[in-house]
Amino acid sequence: MTERRPVRSYVLRQGRTTPAQSRALDALGPRYAIPFAPALLDRVAVFGRSAPLVVEIGSGMGETTLEIAKAEPATDFLAIEVHAPGVGSLLRGIEAAGLTNLRVIRHDALDVLEQMIADGSLAGIHLFFPDPWPKKRHHKRRLVQPAFAALAARKLAAGGMLHLATDWPDYAEQMLTVLSAEPLLENTVEGFAPRPERRPRTKFELRGERLGHPVHDFVFRRRS
Numbered sequence: 001m002t003e004r005r006p007v008r009s010y011v012l013r014q015g016r017t018t019p020a021q022s023r024a025l026d027a028l029g030p031r032y033a034i035p036f037a038p039a040l041l042d043r044v045a046v047f048g049r050s051a052p053l054v055v056e057i058g059s060g061m062g063e064t065t066l067e068i069a070k071a072e073p074a075t076d077f078l079a080i081e082v083h084a085p086g087v088g089s090l091l092r093g094i095e096a097a098g099l100t101n102l103r104v105i106r107h108d109a110l111d112v113l114e115q116m117i118a119d120g121s122l123a124g125i126h127l128f129f130p131d132p133w134p135k136k137r138h139h140k141r142r143l144v145q146p147a148f149a150a151l152a153a154r155k156l157a158a159g160g161m162l163h164l165a166t167d168w169p170d171y172a173e174q175m176l177t178v179l180s181a182e183p184l185l186e187n188t189v190e191g192f193a194p195r196p197e198r199r200p201r202t203k204f205e206l207r208g209e210r211l212g213h214p215v216h217d218f219v220f221r222r223r224s
């Protein structure tokens with residue numbers, strides 16, 4: 001009997017990991033990466049303390065992740081990314097900066113949220129520039145759907161923040177519609193939010209702006 005394949009929000013590409021990224025995965029993975037396991041994360045064991053925890057979904061190459069974790073040492077960050085080269089780069093960044101408040105899991109973020117994160121436990125969730133899946137027949141792969149909004153809201157503590165950004169106008173509209181319809185979430189502003197200072201602008205974003213792609217941020221709060 002074949003198992004039904006779930007619709008994934010990513011496609012894993014092979015063979016583009018640089019030697020430095022591969023070395024980082026082998027040598028630094030055991031130190032800074034957490035293996036996926038279908039059991040709640042022991043936060044104190046992982047970070048050596050009890051601090052507010054922010055999860056980032058799809059950290060990519062990890063530039064934003066590293067900058068925010070450096071700027072906010074009192075908060076712990078868990079980056080979740082499926083793409084091996086990105087995880088390799090982030091591991092190198094964690095090592096270079098000596099960060100103790102940032103760890104990474106190489107796995108589907110939806111499984112991690114469901115199975116490793118307790119309900120009502122997160123100070124924040126970041127989702128920056130998720131894959132836009134522009135073709136209509138691929139829209140079902142977009143992460144921000146009603147089930148995602150419900151899952152994210154359930155994992156946030158009361159007052160916890162869900163912060164998203166996209167440079168894809170119709171995905172921005174979808175985000176606003178989907179998040180506004182989730183009863184456990186409230187928008188912190190009317191419509192789109194101005195870019196919060198804490199989210200640094202990446203090279204990718206600056207290039208997009210030069211090409212005339214407007215960037216929209218959303219900051220929703222979990223109701224109590």
Ligand SMILES: C[S@@+](CC[C@H](N)C(=O)[O-])C[C@H]1O[C@@H](n2cnc3c(N)ncnc32)[C@H](O)[C@@H]1O
Pocket residue numbers: 009010057058059060061062064080081082083086107108109110127128129130131132202204
């Ligand atoms: C367009 S990139 C943006 C990366 C980064 N956030 C940035 O702003 O540069 C989207 C990333 O999300 C990752 N991704 C997509 N779906 C994911 C999932 N379900 N779990 C973990 N990572 C995912 C992809 O591998 C990709 O690296």
